[in-house]
Amino acid sequence: MFPLQLFNIFFATSPVKAAVSEDALSVYKRGDLLEVPRTLFTHFGIYLGDNRVAHLIPDILPVISKNQAAVRKMVTNHRLILGVIAKVASVRVDSVADFAYGSEVLVNHMDDVCSQRALEGEEVARRAEKLLGSITYSLLWYNCEHFVMYCRYGMAISYQTFKFCTAVRKTVCSRTSAYLTALLGVGTMLYLGSATSLTTVTTLLTSFILWMAS
Structure with missing residues (x-):
């Protein structure tokens, strides 16, 4: 949350x-x-x-x-x-x-x-x-x-x-955003120590974002 x-x-x-x-x-x-x-x-x-x-x-x-x-x-x-x-x-x-x-x-x-x-x-x-x-x-x-x-x-x-949606679309679809997301994903995996933990965090975060956007 x-x-x-x-x-x-x-x-x-x-x-x-x-x-x-x-x-x-x-x-x-x-x-x-x-x-x-x-x-x-x-x-x-x-x-x-x-x-x-x-x-x-x-x-x-x-x-x-x-x-x-x-x-x-x-x-x-x-x-x-x-x-x-x-x-x-x-x-x-x-x-x-x-x-x-x-x-x-x-x-x-x-x-x-x-x-x-x-x-x-x-x-x-x-x-x-x-x-x-x-x-x-x-x-x-x-x-x-x-x-x-x-x-x-x-x-x-x-x-x-x-x-708001226009700004989000431009940000999410940018090349810089893709690089940062990839780096964040790798960093999170190294910090948490397991792919399972990363999946759990990602699932919870994604579910919350979808709930607020619906």
């Missing part, structure tokens, strides 16, 4: 929750697509009005606890990380402050990126509301960006996933 520190690189965010003023909330309209830049990814949500944001977020707590009061609280990094690993998530409603988690909020930035014209705000919000509740999560194939893109543009796609 990858160490928890590696997941924190991808999913950790600042624990400081900035207050959202009334003037800031007045900028948002029902059906707006909100973006929150993170360290290495962007989190997305749909504004429903009245300081409410619908967003798809992984969360392990509903699986291990029936305490609804605790589940409704802001999702912490550890809850999120374990939710990603377990592939359990939900489309839930939070305040703008809880959704932003201390980061700057961008509004309808994807309108300039997506070739598809945005739907009417009320239709966008209704689509988001219909999807509220538990949902099967996939880091690559159905994440928060797929959710908002379906709601606002009618197609569940993720530019982040596309860029």
